[in-house]
Amino acid sequence: MPDFVRIDGTVLHVDHRAGTGRAVVFLNSLGTDLRIWDAVVERLPVERPILRMDKRGHGLSQTTPADMARYAADVAATMERFGLSGALVCGVSVGGMIAQELALARPDLVAGLLLSNTGARIGDVESWTARIDALRAHGIDAMADAVLERWFSADFRVRRGIELEGYRAMLTRTPPDGYANCCAAIRDTDLRARTGDIAVPAICLAGTADLATPPELLADLAESLPRGAYREIEGVGHLPCIERPDAVAEAIRDLWDRIG
Numbered sequence: 001m002p003d004f005v006r007i008d009g010t011v012l013h014v015d016h017r018a019g020t021g022r023a024v025v026f027l028n029s030l031g032t033d034l035r036i037w038d039a040v041v042e043r044l045p046v047e048r049p050i051l052r053m054d055k056r057g058h059g060l061s062q063t064t065p066a067d068m069a070r071y072a073a074d075v076a077a078t079m080e081r082f083g084l085s086g087a088l089v090c091g092v093s094v095g096g097m098i099a100q101e102l103a104l105a106r107p108d109l110v111a112g113l114l115l116s117n118t119g120a121r122i123g124d125v126e127s128w129t130a131r132i133d134a135l136r137a138h139g140i141d142a143m144a145d146a147v148l149e150r151w152f153s154a155d156f157r158v159r160r161g162i163e164l165e166g167y168r169a170m171l172t173r174t175p176p177d178g179y180a181n182c183c184a185a186i187r188d189t190d191l192r193a194r195t196g197d198i199a200v201p202a203i204c205l206a207g208t209a210d211l212a213t214p215p216e217l218l219a220d221l222a223e224s225l226p227r228g229a230y231r232e233i234e235g236v237g238h239l240p241c242i243e244r245p246d247a248v249a250e251a252i253r254d255l256w257d258r259i260g
Contacts, residue, residue: 004060007077008070013060014053016082017041022111022259023049023087024252025079027095029117029239030182031140031147031171033059036092039245044252051087053078055098057178066181068189072101079109088255090114090248092241093213094182097122100191103198112255113202116248117210117238119217120191120224128187132180140179141172153209153237167242195224201258202228203251207236207243 003014015034024044026037034052041050055071057063066074075098079087089110091099096118103110134143148157148168157164202225206218215232222230231251236243 005078005081007074007081010056010064010074011062012053012056012074012078014051014078016052017048017050019047019049021045021048022256023051023079023084025075025084025087025089026050026052027075027089027091027098028052028055028058029093029095030186031058031174031179032167032239033170035170036239036241037090040090040241040248040252043245043249049082049084051079051082051084055095055182057175057181061178063175063178063181066185068097068101068185069105071098071185072105075102076106076109085109086111088112088114088252088259090116090252091118092116092239093118093122094186097186097189097191100195100198101189103200104191104194107199110200112200112259113198114205114248114251114255115202115218115221116205116240117207117213117218118204119213119221120195121189122186122213122217125187128183132183132187135176135180135183140174140176144168144172147171150210150212151238153207153235153243155209155235156237156243163242192224195221196226198225200227201255203255204228204230205240205248205251206230206232207238207240208232208234209236210238212238
């Protein structure tokens, strides 16, 4: 059920479904909220425990300063609040970076990782600083069309125009400070020297039409993980949880089989 928790003085919006068996924790991308996982959750067994949450500065969560360690600590504290451990953690884009940080900081909470359209390092200092500067100067609305081109394949943008408008609204309603804080967290995070310490099974999921985190980035991540596997979804952009939720749900089920 939708709920709110206070973590380190900040109120976060979460959606927790109680159940039996290994829990699945979902972590969102930059400029989105927990609803991006709706169609994936619908494809999972109803008895499985599910936790989704809006990170600081996104969705219905309050906007307060955060870096990657803070985002991961929020996930850890929220999981503990609901008695979850040994979970399958699914993160897309920055959510995948948060998932890696969580696995490194709190391995007791993570039994497997679905790392979708992400990397141990995404972009560079110059590009993220430029995005923050553009945000401050012109607002999210001015950059929204370019962001949507990275989020979704050309096919999605043509055939699913109403959804595209809806997700544009989700993006542009993100608090500017929350968006900027998250950009800075991505800019300042490089996990490449540490991914070899992540010992759990992981599937690194790429979209062949992803302009933000191209397939080679996911292939490199999979190679750096001791138990990493690489998988592609043909013709999909940066958010396969929206474009191809069936494929994402299938990857989750495959991870369940690997974890046991």
